[in-house]
Amino acid sequence: MxxxxxxxxxxxxxxxxxxxxxxxxxxxxxxxxxxxxxAPPHVQEAAWRAIRDNQTKYTPTAGTLELREAIAYRFAQDNGLRVQPSQVMASTGAKQGVFNFMMAVLDPGDEVLVPAPYWVSYIHQVKLAGGQPVVVPTSPQRGFKVMGDTLRQYLTSRTRALVLNNPNNPSGAVYTREELLDILDVVLSAGVLVLADEVYDRLTFDGAAHVSMAALTSEAAAVTVTVNAVSKRYCMTGWRLGFAAGPQELIAAMERVQSHTTSCPNGVAQRAATAALTGDQxxxxxxxxxxxxxxxxxxxxxxxxxxxxxxxxxxxxxxxxxxxxxxxxxxxxxxxxxxxxxxxxxxxxxxxxxxxxxxxxxxxxxxxxxxxxxxxxxxxxxxxxxxxx
CATH class of the missing domain: 3.90.1150.10 (Aspartate Aminotransferase, domain 1)
Incomplete structure (x- = not known):
């Protein structure tokens, strides 16, 4: 440690x-x-209703079927990402979703490309999983975005995954479809997985449009795990409810990791998140x-x-x-x-x-x-x- x-x-x-x-x-x-x-009033009411109805017991590790269906529905509506409930899992915040991914896919010494600036926990979560973070520099002059030509310079035989935070915390950078396709070309040629952290996907400005990496092509969907949460878009940071979607075998591995750490997310928060994801936006x-x-x-x-x-x-x-x-x-x-x-x-x-x-x-x-x-x-x-x- x-x-x-x-x-x-x-x-x-x-x-x-x-x-x-x-x-x-x-x-x-x-x-x-x-x-x-x-949180919106109907979301708060859903939480109160869950408490009144004693919906406070354990749920399946990956979350209730109702919640996973709601997550799949919202991914389809907002991101153009088509997934089945079996390809979805809920977690105690998006932070745990990232950790589950690292623990599920990394062997000791595996490298993970992390463009800077990066969210504070990526580096440490890679280390906790036994991996080696490889920081890939960007510059404000290039919009704080990593480009495919830069990524190629940092690939090695040990590269296992790329972390792509879009929109980016802390810079506010938003990748265009063309920029993502450029990155995807590098990822596919190298056989690298993508952890797409998209928790700010609904918060874009000045005409910038968020595009999900996994929604680009079927090949992109096959190598990408998308992490999101109710935290930012619904003002529910303290509710600690995140979720992930991706290839079924990767999600199953992440679920196994979670079964030995926190088990299921908070049950009341799951009911509130279901209301948030399926209700008026x-x-x-x-x-x-x-x-x-x-x-x-x-x-x-x-x-x-x-x-x-x-x-x-x-x-x-x-x-x-x-x-x-x-x-x-x-x-x-x-x-x-x-x-x-x-x-x-x-x-x-x-x-x-x-x-x-x-x-x-x-x-x-x-x-x-x-x-x-x-x-x-x-x-x-x-x-x-x-x-x-």
Whole structure:
């Protein structure tokens, strides 16, 4: 376990709680959830109904048939992905779905290609499964996207899988169909599996359209496990209900892994998720519109601030500016917290230490206050000048 450190966002959450306990006022732009938005009323009612009807016992490891049918239905409606309930499993959040995949497919020493910037847990989950993460660099100038020609340079005889997070956390990058087909060509020629993490698939902006890797071709579906969740699109982060779909033999192997860790996901959350996936989706549309307004407010507030460079955001609910005016993202984040009480996540947690991540799913009040404090702190002549390069 010496190779694995605590999740950077979990460490940050502990620090937020500690600062609040000490009486410090903080504005948290580090946590990856909508601060003031909650599950739709019909979803909450489904949970209450499950409790009242005593639907609180164990379910099958992969989730109830009703939930798996709902997941298959939503994949077909939203992603053009046709799967049977036997190709679907539920988990305790998408994070467990990723872990199940790594444990099911990796042998000791197998390599997994992980484009940077990456979600904080990919690297450690590969290590926990005995694999070797291979970080593949991207650049903001190329939209934080990995291209097929770059991937080829990192393939070896030990390459087992590619992690593709689309839309990307933390950069907000969204891949086009053509870019995915380019990646697919490399994957198929190398005999590599794909773990497609698509939890932000409904949260895209400025005309960007999400395309599922597994829906591209039948060949893509045969090598791809798609992970998603109710967490982001329905504002259900704390309900801890994720799901995965893919080739039946891979899903069965992932189910075996889960049977020896957590068993089934929470039963009440399963009923709520079923209601979310099969019910009216207008709340998802409204959420995207609201987050788009907050995205515009954040981008407008960040652009022009000295010491920062903001890049386009097409999806998810994060900004990932670079901080060329500072020694590193970690230095910027620490100085910002000390001076203003605003919390952001250093980019080294995502494999790009010259950046920081800010969540624009915080409330509008929190965003306005945070941007005002940052503007004052970063303005020419402010105390921060002595902390810059």
């Amino acid at each position: 010496s190779l694995v450190s605590e999740s950077a966002t979990a460490t940050l959450s502990k620090r937020v709680a500690q600062l609040k306990h000490q009486g410090r006022e903080v504005i948290d732009l580090g946590q990856g959830e909508a601060e003031d938005l909650f 207008q709340a998802v549309v409204a959420l995207r519109h609201e987050l788009d307004a907050r995205r515009r407010a954040m981008v407008g507030g960040l652009r022009g601030l000295p010491g920062l460079q903001c890049w386009p955001i097409q999806g998810s609910f994060y900004a990932f500016p670079s901080v060329p005016g500072f020694e590193s993202g970690a230095h910027f984040a620490e100085a910002l917290l000390e001076a203003t009480g605003v919390i952001v996540v250093p980019g080294d947690a995502f494999g790009m230490p010259e950046h920081v991540r800010l969540c624009f799913a915080a409330s509008r009040t929190s965003l306005d206050r945070a941007l005002e404090r940052m503007s004052v702190w970063l303005r020419p002549g402010a105390a921060t000048e002595g902390q810059r390069r």
